[in-house]
Amino acid sequence: MEIRHLKYFITIVEEGKISQAAKRLNMAQPPLSQQLKFLESELGVTLFERHTRKLLITEEGKLFYKRAKEILDFMNGSIEEVRELSEGTRGTLSIGTIASLGAKLLPERIRDFQIHYPEVQFQVWEGDPNRIMELVENRIIELGIVRLPINHKIFEMLNLPDEPIVVAMSKKWNENNTQPNIQLSELKEKPLMLLRRQSGTSMYNHEMYTVDMVKSACLNAGFEPKIICESSDIMTLLNWANHDIGIALVPKSAINLIPNTDLIFKEILDPPIMARPSAVIWLKGRYLSSTSRKFIEYFQSDENRKND
DSSP states (O other): OOHHHHHHHHHHHHHSSHHHHHHHHTSOHHHHHHHHHHHHHHHTSOOEEEOSSOEEEOHHHHHHHHHHHHHHHHHHHHHHHHHHHHHOSOEEEEEEEOHHHHHHHHHHHHHHHHHHOTTEEEEEEEOOHHHHHHHHHTTSOSEEEEESOOOTTTEEEEEOOOOBEEEEEOHHHHTTOOOSEEEGGGGTTSEEEEEOOOOOOOTTOOOOSSHHHHHHHHHHTTSOOEEEEEESOHHHHHHHHHTTSOEEEEEGGGGGTOSSOOOEEEEEESSOOBOOOEEEEEETTOOOOHHHHHHHHHHHHHHHHHHO
């Protein structure tokens, strides 16, 4: 058995059809079918059940797919590790982030990281937490910055500092108040716009932190919140707030999302409302490139400096 046989098999599993796998591998379909039969003969097992329109992987095939991925990951990781040892830290840092955290956490850290490691390039994906975790799990990116919860059976994580929920409002709703903070009771009868649950079908089924917590906090303070909008898109809420439609309640990191705006941001007091915890995550058991390991170490040391 050769490494190429593992690559062929993995591609067939991921594409579901030999024709599509052959196209992805830039080879003809008949030779790929022959290679699959050769692999099954060598292993002495049936890896796929053949049907007219598709292949169905067997239990033996699922186990072999898992092991084949582990072998290729180990091999690729070993090659990368040897190269990094001889060349120093270089390569590409592939990282995914949700919008608000990316706007707050990444720019300064990337700038400083690049000063120390100028040979490193960056690929950045942006999306909701479910999407970022799927990208990490599918090995398209190495690191993700998301809000909790996560599946601890799949991911390792580095906790990030807590952050409060803030109000974002135009001058219309500020009522000439020069105070830097706002009491929760001052939001009574005000038109509020909140982040809602994600409605996707992902196994993680995230909540987007504000709807339930704000409702609960307001009821505990003795009033029913006047909610005029719920959205899973934080930029929609900020734009609507900027157009005097209402007051958006968002994580403090969202302050960095719209740099040129007249929006007024204030932290909520009595009681404060905290956003869902966030973390840097990576796939458990996966070899991480030297670049990713250095970036995690940089995050850790940076937070330690801030806490000293």
